[in-house]
Amino acid sequence: MREDIVGRANVEDTPELRAYYKDLETFEAGALWTVANKIEPWQPQSASVPVLWRYNDLREHVLRSLDLVSPEKAGRRVIYLNNPGRRDVSAAVGWLYSGLQVMHPGEVATAHAHSASALRFIMEGSGAYTVVDGHKMTLGARDFVLTPNGTWHEHGVDANGSTCIWQDGLDIPLVNALEANFFAVHPKIQQEESGYPVDDMTKTWGNPGLRPASTRWSKGYSPMFKYEWEPTYDSLRKYAAASDGSPYDGILMNYVNPISGGHVMQTIGASMQMLRPGEQTKSHRHTGSFIYQVAKGAGYSIIGGKRFEWQERDIFCVPSWAWHEHGNLSKSEDACLFCFNDLPVIEGLGFYREEAYGDNAGHQSVAA
Numbered sequence: 001m002r003e004d005i006v007g008r009a010n011v012e013d014t015p016e017l018r019a020y021y022k023d024l025e026t027f028e029a030g031a032l033w034t035v036a037n038k039i040e041p042w043q044p045q046s047a048s049v050p051v052l053w054r055y056n057d058l059r060e061h062v063l064r065s066l067d068l069v070s071p072e073k074a075g076r077r078v079i080y081l082n083n084p085g086r087r088d089v090s091a092a093v094g095w096l097y098s099g100l101q102v103m104h105p106g107e108v109a110t111a112h113a114h115s116a117s118a119l120r121f122i123m124e125g126s127g128a129y130t131v132v133d134g135h136k137m138t139l140g141a142r143d144f145v146l147t148p149n150g151t152w153h154e155h156g157v158d159a160n161g162s163t164c165i166w167q168d169g170l171d172i173p174l175v176n177a178l179e180a181n182f183f184a185v186h187p188k189i190q191q192e193e194s195g196y197p198v199d200d201m202t203k204t205w206g207n208p209g210l211r212p213a214s215t216r217w218s219k220g221y222s223p224m225f226k227y228e229w230e231p232t233y234d235s236l237r238k239y240a241a242a243s244d245g246s247p248y249d250g251i252l253m254n255y256v257n258p259i260s261g262g263h264v265m266q267t268i269g270a271s272m273q274m275l276r277p278g279e280q281t282k283s284h285r286h287t288g289s290f291i292y293q294v295a296k297g298a299g300y301s302i303i304g305g306k307r308f309e310w311q312e313r314d315i316f317c318v319p320s321w322a323w324h325e326h327g328n329l330s331k332s333e334d335a336c337l338f339c340f341n342d343l344p345v346i347e348g349l350g351f352y353r354e355e356a357y358g359d360n361a362g363h364q365s366v367a368a
Contacts, residue, residue, distance in 0.1 A: 008036075009033040011034070021034065043321060044287060044321035046085070046322065048086050048091070048317065048319035050308065050319065050322065051081075051092075051093075051316065051317055052316040053316065054314050055314050055315070058079065058100060059165070062102050063102060063163070065077050066104060066163070075110070076168075077101060077102055078099040078102075079100050080092075080099035081099055081315065091173040092317055093317035093319055094320055095342060096174070096341075097168075097171070097173055098167060098168060098291050099167070099168045100123070101155070101168050102163065102164070102165045103164050104163055105157050105158065105163065106157065106158075107157055108155075108190065109156065110154060110185060110186065110190065111154035111189065111190050112153070112183065112184060113151060113153070113184050115175050116171050116175045117147075117170065117171050117268050118146075118147040118148075118149075118153075118168065118169065118170045119147065119168070119169045119170075119270065120167065120168060120169075121142070121143075121144050121166060121167045121169070121293055121295075121338055121340075122140060122141050123166050123167060124141060124313070125164030126140070126162045127161015128140075128155070128158075128161065128166065129155070130147065130153060130155050130225075131152075131153060131154050131155075131156075132147050133191075134191055134192075134194030134196055136196070137198070137202065137225055138198060138199060140229065141229065142229035142296075143228050144229075144232075144255060144272075145225060146221065146222060147225075148219075148221035148222075149221070149265070152191055154190060169291060169340045174345065201224055201225045202225070202228065204223070205217075205222075205223045205258045206231070211258065211259075221257065221264065222257035222258065222259070224257075229295075232272050233296075236251050236253060236272060239251050239253060240334075245274075247282045248282050248283070248284040248325070248356070249273050249281060249326075250326070251273060251274040252273040252274075253271060253273070254271045255270040262344075263344040267344055268340055268342065269340065269341050269342070269343040270338070270341070272336060272337070272339070273336065274334050274335070274336050275326055275328035275335045275336075277328060277330055277331050278330070279327065280328075281325050281326050282361075282363065283323050283363055284323070284324070284325075284354060284355060285324065285355055286320075286352065286353060286354040287321055287354075288346040290318040291315065291316075291339065292317070292318070293313065293337070294310050294311060294312050294313060294337060295312070296312060296333075296334065296335060296336040297311075297312065297328060297336060298311040299326060299327050299329045300329065301324060301325065301327070302324065302364050302366060303322055304322045304323055305323070305364050305367045307366045323357055323364055325363060325364060
């Protein structure tokens with residue numbers, strides 16, 4: 001790919017050069033100028049495309065899997081979200097994986113551990129729980145749960161509960177790209193009873209502005225494995241009463257590690273944002289890949305000039321460096337968007353960049 005610009009590769013092919021390139025191939029080598037403009041683009045060129053996965057479309061297919069496979073045979077009974085531009089790595093966007101997992105009351109999935117970091121966002125049902133390194137957490141709708149890399153973890157639904165569906169999010173494609181993925185099944189299939197009180201990590205670390213004086217934590221991920229919906233939503237409303245928020249994101253708050261104040265895990269960050277009644281954000285773009293789930297309300301997002309209308313439990317993605325803006329279609333109710341992303345990686349490597357949309361008063365034109 002040639003470019004007639006000073007400083008860019010612009011070498012015209014000749015019979016002599018073509019023969020030279022073929023000679024280099026025999027040594028598993030090549031001439032940089034033949035690929036330089038492709039591998040060093042002027043700006044990010046995401047292979048991912050914006051996608052909206054409608055929950056009403058997927059739900060019956062997710063539930064159908066209950067009759068087709070058992071969690072024992074499947075390992076995890078999950079229907080994954082497959083971005084048309086990332087099918088080769090089973091990614092929902094960029095280097096992030098996501099899927100919808102379903103479990104019957106009384107079912108328990110085997111305990112395992114892996115190099116990939118993982119999260120859960122509860123969509124429907126009652127009685128779900130997760131156990132992470134012996135710490136059991138009860139889960140309700142819109143709760144956000146961590147299963148960090150290297151931890152033993154398992155999921156189940158109490159026998160007196162109801163069928164549960166939740167969204168999984170992992171960095172499997174990233175870890176595989178780095179050729180660093182390990183996987184292990186617990187030698188006893190399930191973790192043994194630890195003696196920890198149920199929901200102990202949230203009770204210990206989830207108190208605003210307070211840290212336990214006698215408890216230490218040295219791991220790189222948050223000790224607060226569960227972030228409950230009610231205090232999250234309450235925090236958004238309090239912040240909205242004190243601030244106009246961001247013109248690009250409305251009222252946006254990050255889930256944080258209470259020890260460091262940084263991201264919840266080393267490779268995956270997460271946030272919850274509120275769009276107030278009738279709010280329309282301005283458009284911007286930034287590096288990093290983002291997967292959203294509608295936690296509350298109904299609205300729309302314009303991503304790369306295309307409008308996607310969403311409602312509660314729908315999931316959509318924003319590829320890296322794609323223009324995007326959001327709107328709340330209700331004039332009386334707020335809308336909330338849960339999001340997970342790869343910002344810890346992007347920021348940690350010094351790759352974060354952001355840009356505001358300068359035309360049309362900050363709003364994209366929508367393609368017909």
